[in-house]
Amino acid sequence: xxxxxxxxxxxxxxxxxxxxxxxxxxxxxxxxxxxxxxxxxxxxxxxxxxxxxxxxxxxxxxxxxxxxxxxxxxxxxxxxxxxxxxxxxxxxxxxxxxxxxxxxxxxxxxxxxxxxxxxxxxxxxxxxxxxxxxxxxxxxxxxxxxxxxxxxxxxxxxxxxx
Amino acid sequence: xxxxxxxxxxxxxxxxxxxxxxxxxxxxxxxxxxxxxxxxxxxxxxxxxxxxxxxxxxxxxxxxxxxxxxxxxxxxxxxxxxxxxxxxxxxxxxxxxxxxxxxxxxxxxxxxxxxxxxxxxxxxxxxxxxxxxxxxxxxxxxxxxxxxxxxxxxxxxxxxxxxxxxxxxxxxxxxxxxxxxx
Numbered sequence: 001x002x003x004x005x006x007x008x009x010x011x012x013x014x015x016x017x018x019x020x021x022x023x024x025x026x027x028x029x030x031x032x033x034x035x036x037x038x039x040x041x042x043x044x045x046x047x048x049x050x051x052x053x054x055x056x057x058x059x060x061x062x063x064x065x066x067x068x069x070x071x072x073x074x075x076x077x078x079x080x081x082x083x084x085x086x087x088x089x090x091x092x093x094x095x096x097x098x099x100x101x102x103x104x105x106x107x108x109x110x111x112x113x114x115x116x117x118x119x120x121x122x123x124x125x126x127x128x129x130x131x132x133x134x135x136x137x138x139x140x141x142x143x144x145x146x147x148x149x150x151x152x153x154x155x156x157x158x159x160x161x162x
Numbered sequence: 163x164x165x166x167x168x169x170x171x172x173x174x175x176x177x178x179x180x181x182x183x184x185x186x187x188x189x190x191x192x193x194x195x196x197x198x199x200x201x202x203x204x205x206x207x208x209x210x211x212x213x214x215x216x217x218x219x220x221x222x223x224x225x226x227x228x229x230x231x232x233x234x235x236x237x238x239x240x241x242x243x244x245x246x247x248x249x250x251x252x253x254x255x256x257x258x259x260x261x262x263x264x265x266x267x268x269x270x271x272x273x274x275x276x277x278x279x280x281x282x283x284x285x286x287x288x289x290x291x292x293x294x295x296x297x298x299x300x301x302x303x304x305x306x307x308x309x310x311x312x313x314x315x316x317x318x319x320x321x322x323x324x325x326x327x328x329x330x331x332x333x334x335x336x337x338x339x340x341x342x343x344x
Contacts, residue, residue, distance in 0.1 A: 076193045095207065098327060099200045101192065104243070116210035141214040142222055148201065149325045 022093045022114065023123060023136040027065045029089040030132060034072070038065045062137040062158065070132035075103065082108050082127055094123060098151045111151055113144060120144050124158050133159045182259050182296055182309050184238065187252045191240045191305070194247045201237040201327030205312075208232050228321050231291075232312030237327040245277075245302040253300050256307060257281060260296045277302045287313050299329075 027038060041064065072078060079101045086096070090112055098111040106129040114121040122144055125134045135158045139147070147154035192198045212229035215222040240248070260283040261267070269282035279300045287293025292315075297308040308328055323330035 079192075095204075097201065097203060097207070100198065101195075102197045104196050113207070116207055116214065118214050141211045142225075145211060145225065145326065148203070148327055151199075151327075 022090060023063050026089050026125065026134055030067060033085060034070060036067045036070050039068045041066060062135055065134045067132040070130060072127045072129060079108050086110050086125065097148050100151055109151060109155055111147055111154065122147060124155055126155055126159060135159050184307065185252045185255045187249060191248055194242060195240040196243045197241040199237065199239040201235065203235040203326060205233040224321055228318050231314055232310065234311045235326050235328065236309045239306040242303045248305055253298060256298060264293060292316055
């Protein structure tokens with residue numbers, strides 16, 4: 001019985017750790033692969049607090065990484081390369097639910113989700129010509145389904161319009 | 163007019179979703195497309211999501227009921243800068259997969275003026291249910307293919323539009339005497 005409880009505890013812990021790891025891993029992967037550094041965002045802690053209190057669209061908290069010196073491409077080869085990069089970077093804990101590419105807008109967006117539960121870690125990664133953003137938010141299922149139905153709206157809600 | 167469509171549905175067999183294949187040429191359209199949208203939701207994701215929706219909230223309860231029978235949802239949409247970027251024969255090869263047997267084309271709209279074609283195919287799931295839906299919307303500069311697997315009550319058709327990346331159904335569809343959506 002002890003072993004079963006321990007196994008369950010370990011599984012739960014590793015699942016939670018895995019989801020956290022995905023965000024940090026993706027941020028590091030972008031830094032390494034594209035040779036960029038995430039931009040320090042002043043008062044990020046306060047922003048997180050506001051999100052936790054206000055809970056927009058069912059979000060309970062979030063992590064944000066902004067890469068202002070990202071230099072991606074808008075053509076098809078760049079976007080295929082991005083797809084490959086995201087697939088490799090998110091192996092394991094996350095599933096790509098929505099992928100959008102706009103060559104005219106030079107933008108690619110990925111909505112990914114970890115293990116589905118009462119609260120699910122949703123990750124939205126957006127790559128533009130000169131900027132990349134990764135947001136991880138704790139959302140309820142209703143908010144997750146809403147994001148899937150309106151990926152552009154979700155990107156604006158969680159990453160802000162810049 | 164922009165023809166937009168829906169697809170919902172059901173496979174009596176778990177492997178139904180794999181039965182409808184996109185030709186390789188269509189998969190390669192992303193190289194020519196100005197914009198692409200790819201939604202891919204598998205059965206385990208949909209079932210898990212359904213478990214965490216509330217029965218008390220009307221909207222969530224409706225979605226929960228809807229998800230209970232679904233096995234997968236896949237939406238692929240390509241928007242092109244100019245006409246003639248995709249081959250009609252490739253689209254026909256998708257249509258050929260949903261003709262005959264348990265499949266029926268419920269809606270077929272062709273606009274010669276605008277060069278637009280919209281087709282909605284339903285698979286009979288037996289006992290008055292749908293067993294699968296495929297929607298093909300081919301416009302000169304846009305191509306959308308929606309594939310949904312799972313058991314679905316025809317009355318739920320309207321609820322699927324606008325959710326999960328499935329476009330809203332903007333045409334009346336009558337199945338078994340029930341108006342499915344508009």
